[in-house]
Amino acid sequence: xxxxxxxxxxxxxxxxxxxxxxxxxxxxxxxxxxxxxxxxxxxxxxxxxxxxxxxxxxxxxxxxxxxxxxxxxxxxxxxxxxxxxxxxxxxxxxxxxxxxxxxxxxxxxxxxxxxxxxxxxxxxxxxxxxxxxxxxxxxxxxxxxxxxxxxxxxxxxxxxxxxxxxxxxxxxxxxxxxxxxxxxxxxxxxxxxxxxxxxxxxxxxxxxxxxxxxxxxxxxxxxxxxxxxxxxxxxxxxxxxxxxxxxxxxxxxxxxxxxxxxxxxxxxxxxxxxxxxxxxxxxxxxxxxxxxxxxxxxxxxxxxxxxxxxxxxxxxxxxxxxxxxxxxxxxxxxxxxxxxxxxxxxxxxxxxxxxxxxxxxxxxxxxxxxxxxxxxxxxxxxxxxxxxxxxxxxxxxxxxxxxxxxxxxxxxxxxxxxxxxxx
Numbered sequence: 001x002x003x004x005x006x007x008x009x010x011x012x013x014x015x016x017x018x019x020x021x022x023x024x025x026x027x028x029x030x031x032x033x034x035x036x037x038x039x040x041x042x043x044x045x046x047x048x049x050x051x052x053x054x055x056x057x058x059x060x061x062x063x064x065x066x067x068x069x070x071x072x073x074x075x076x077x078x079x080x081x082x083x084x085x086x087x088x089x090x091x092x093x094x095x096x097x098x099x100x101x102x103x104x105x106x107x108x109x110x111x112x113x114x115x116x117x118x119x120x121x122x123x124x125x126x127x128x129x130x131x132x133x134x135x136x137x138x139x140x141x142x143x144x145x146x147x148x149x150x151x152x153x154x155x156x157x158x159x160x161x162x163x164x165x166x167x168x169x170x171x172x173x174x175x176x177x178x179x180x181x182x183x184x185x186x187x188x189x190x191x192x193x194x195x196x197x198x199x200x201x202x203x204x205x206x207x208x209x210x211x212x213x214x215x216x217x218x219x220x221x222x223x224x225x226x227x228x229x230x231x232x233x234x235x236x237x238x239x240x241x242x243x244x245x246x247x248x249x250x251x252x253x254x255x256x257x258x259x260x261x262x263x264x265x266x267x268x269x270x271x272x273x274x275x276x277x278x279x280x281x282x283x284x285x286x287x288x289x290x291x292x293x294x295x296x297x298x299x300x301x302x303x304x305x306x307x308x309x310x311x312x313x314x315x316x317x318x319x320x321x322x323x324x325x326x327x328x329x330x331x332x333x334x335x336x337x338x339x340x341x342x343x344x345x346x347x348x349x350x351x352x353x354x355x356x357x358x359x360x361x362x363x364x365x366x367x368x369x370x371x372x373x374x375x376x377x378x379x380x381x382x383x384x385x386x387x388x389x390x391x392x393x394x395x396x397x398x399x400x401x402x403x404x405x406x407x408x409x410x411x412x413x414x415x416x417x418x419x420x421x422x423x
Contacts, residue, residue: 001222001383004236005370006243008361009312012250015232015242018398022238025397026230029390034397036404041190042389045198046221046382053185054213057200060163060183061207065098069123071208072116072146074105075130075201076138077273079165082197082385083205085270088263090211090378092323097210104146105129105139113142117149125150126208130165130201132187134173137413165200192404194274195389198382211378219382227390237387240314241394243369244286247312248399252367254287254311256304260349261318261376265292271388278392278403285399294352301356305364312367313360317353320375321346 006015028034029043065071073080080103087101102116127150129143151158164177165185177184185200187193196202198220203213227237244255255275257268268290279285289311291300304311327348329341340348360366374380396403 001219001226001374001380002236002387003372004239004243005372006239008357008368008370009243009247010361010365010367011243011246013246015239015246018242018245019230019232021398022232022235022242022394023230025394026238028397029393030228035402039190039192039195039404040393041188042195042198043393044224045188045191046217046224046386049199049217050186053200054203054217057185057204057207057213061098061204064126064161065208067124068099068126068208070120070125071099071101071205072120072125072127073101073103073130073205074127074139074143074146075103075165076106076136077277078193078196079130079136079139079201080106081194081266081270081273083202085266086197086202086206086211086216086378086381087209088266089376089381090206091209093263095209098208099126101205101209105136105142108138108141113145117145121149121153125153126161126163128163128165128204129173130187131171131173132167132193133171134166134176135171137416163204165204194277195404197270197385206378215378216382219377219379219384220386221382222379223383223386223390227387237390238394240369240371240387241391241398244391244395245398247367248286250367252286252310252312254289256311256313257288257290258293258313258315259290259317260293260353261321262292262295263376264316265290267316268292274388274392275395277406277409278396279399279401281401281405281408284401293356294349297356304360304366309365312369314369314371315353315357316371316373318373318376322376 025034028037029040032040073083084103087095091097102120104113104116127146129139131139134140147162150161154161159181162180162182163185164173164182166173166177166187168186174184185204187196187201188199191199198216203216206216207213227235229235230238232238232242257271259268272288272290275286275288324344324346327340327343327345329338357368361368373384393403
């Protein structure tokens with residue numbers, strides 16, 4: 001399903017030299033004995049997820065999606081990035097199945113929220129608010145505004161169009177959901193936000209747009225099976241994790257996640273949160289950046305080719321995409337492009353990838369990790385996210401940090417609350 005090619009990575013160490021450290025960190029993940037062990041529930045989630053809740057997710061989505069023009073997903077960070085990434089990767093940028101999905105609760109921008117409000121106010125709505133505590137400020141601001149809209153539109157039927165994904169037992173949002181009679185789904189106690197897309201956090205949204213949650217979970221289960229042995233000769237996720245650490249030690253302090261598909265832009269945003277929030281602590285960690293080629297070769301390509309040698313690239317390549325198109329022939333070859341006539345654009349894209357890889361690696365001296373993914377199906381999405389979860393946990397443990405907390409995020413909140421006058 002996923003294969004890591006390190007032949008372009010210019011590593012100065014043999015990854016096998018890390019085997020002993022990898023074995024120890026693997027135990028920390030699977031035996032829940034490392035730093036942050038309260039949040040490693042995702043490791044076995046593909047095997048022990050709540051099947052009754054997933055069935056209910058499908059049932060609720062099936063009941064409501066035909067009555068819905070817009071699904072408003074209200075959450076921030078891991079509460080929306082994974083779902084958005086999945087929808088765009090699997091269904092494309094202009095999906096045909098189910099209602100339109102609009103993400104709110106991830107910004108204080110009055111301009112954006114007013115534009116969304118005006119756009120959806122006359123449409124049939126369902127509002128899914130996602131928050132463990134119910135007090136995340138960005139999410140709470142949007143939820144109050146759009147809850148009021150739903151209540152004004154649907155009156156005593158509003159509770160049928162508001163869904164809360166939150167803690168199983170406690171918290172402000174859970175209390176409100178019980179009081180108002182909202183449908184609720186659970187954010188597991190032992191899975192943090194950035195590892196939560198294959199829980200109800202992401203699966204409800206996917207079910208609304210015709211993506212089967214069970215297939216996503218089956219993909220993750222296949223990854224679990226493939227990646228449960230720490231042997232670096234076979235564990236592709238751990239190969240990637242070790243290669244990142246070697247490149248870090250070699251002086252490369254930024255990792256650029258590269259794709260050649262525009263519908264993977266949100267996957268890159270999800271990946272940046274996963275690694276940035278997990279790894280960026282104690283003055284350590286790689287700066288996660290991203291680019292979509294060939295588009296960004298016309299903006300960032302010059303720096304990558306000839307600028308400071310501070311970054312390496314991690315290229316995620318699909319061996320097969322779900323759609324293709326053939327380049328047409330013109331009788332009058334006015335643009336001198338007939339040499340491509342009859343060629344599939346997927347082939348053109350692949351040649352652009354191979355040419356760029358050669359230019360950056362050989363002429364630009366930029367290391368590249370190449371990761372092959374079979375296709376952009378729901379099954380492959382489930383496999384891919386588990387692959388990156390496993391790689392991220394391993395990367396952080398090899399760096400000697402807790403992969404599952406985010407203490408630095410609290411700093412801006414304290415200063416913001418002071419300026420806002422919150423007691």
